[in-house]
Amino acid sequence: MWRLYRGLWELEGDALRYRAVNACIQFLPSLDGRQLLTVEHLKGQDGALHPVQRAMVETHGSQCGFCTPGFVMSMVALQAEGGALDRKRIDDALAGNLCRCSGYGPIIEAARKMGPAPVANGGPLDGAAVTKQLAALDTDDDLALEAAGTRYFAPRSIEALSRLLETHPEATLVAGATDVGLWVTKQHRRLDPVIHLGDIDALKRLSLSDGILEIGAGVTYEETLDVIAEHAPDLGELIRRIGSRQIRNAGTIGGNIANGSPIGDMPPALIALGATLALRRGGTTREIPLEDFFIAYGEQDLAPGEFVEAVRVPVAAAGGLRCYKISKRFDQDITAVLGAFNLSVFDGIVRSARICFGGMAATPKRAPACEAALLGKPFNETTLAAAREALTGEFQPITDMRASADYRFAVARNLLTKAYIEASRPEIETRLAGPGGLTLKPGGGEARA
Secondary structure (H helix, E strand, O other), X not given: OEEOOEEEEEEEOOEEEEOEEOHHHOOHHHHOXXXXXXXXXXXXXXXXXXHHHHHHHHOOOOOOOOOHHHHHHHHHHHHHHOOOOXXXXXXXXXXXXXXXXXXXXXXXXXXXHOOOOOOOOOOOOOHHHXXXXXXXXXXXXXXXXXXXXEEEEEOOOHHHHHHHHHHOOOOEEEOOOOOHHHHHHOOOOOOOOEEEOOOOHHHHOEEEXXXXXXXXXXXEHHHHHHHHHHHOHHHHHHHHHHOOHHHHHHOEHHHHHHHOOOOOOHHHHHHHOOOEEEEEEOOEEEEEEHHHHEEEOOEEOOOOOOEEEEEEEEOOOOOOOEEEEEOOOOOOOOOOEEEEEEEEEEOOEEEEEEEEEEOOOOOOEEOHHHHHHHOOOEOOHHHHHHHHHHHHOOOOOOOOOOOOXXXXXXXXXXXXXXXXXXXXXXXXXXXXXXXXXEEXXXXXXXXXX
């Protein structure tokens, strides 16, 4: 595991796992049982520069230097993954790092030039030695810390988590801390107690059976990306746009749901797919439709001591799902409006329709009147006009810093039109070019722009 400015190696089975994540929002106790690295650890025992550092020097990749440690550590993580380095992989790995000097060209060239990961013999980059050290630290013991009146727990099993929540139903649950970390760093909130979910293997299960993809609450965006993209290409691209690699490596889909934000990106798409949620309290588990989980702004169907255990997503027929995220920046920005459209059309007739929006109400919300205007009707412009009109009466969006209410209404109607065009006229190009000149085809797949 690698940090943005610092690095962590995490033992997973008998192998080391490397990840790039943001150091600034990680809670210190989450380092337990892991190796922490800083950019200073990269040089050799003889003082020689690491190949990534050397490539940055040779290509003049360092400008003012403020951002350089982050770029270097992100490239080291990419190098550790192995495999061919095309422009798309490089762009994706570096997307979470900003260079205010506009020095991206030389930095990208450094990534191309850095070569394979070196074989270390001793020191903090010696994988074999680190593996032994981490294995010696690995125990099945739950972690419980207390300092300055703040308590931190890291259970190792769902049963231990259930017992903790029965005792501390007011606890703040933390998985990737991509949101909760900001409560501390930006809002200066004091959280007590905190329960970390990152050591519970049972929450990290990802399985596909009979067309149902089960995603444990501790599974990260990055771990689900390839599986979801295979079955629902639009949803895969949505996950890629949610945040940088550093965020996707830490944030979890379960956390995005449990957070209950009206502009969370995953719930609208998952609701459009008909996902269900497994909720657990003590030894009891119940399953509800995901759309029923969101009651009102800041209120979810979650009893004291209950937690999200998994989300179950029907992906067998998800290839036609269309997701559209509207934000001020194309990548890594908070959503103004998100539209998810899961339509089935046979012989020119709309046979099924599930449409859900984020950013249009106090919770992620389906559009039942719009769906009713489509169901059983010919999929033509007359039906489209009626469905667009139906949207107007079932949402009351707000005006805020991201968009006005009028803009959100216009966007919602136009996204419905876009879904219609892509479904009925697939030869028309409607998508922006992505990294490396790739553009997502309507309905799935990639094509050169």
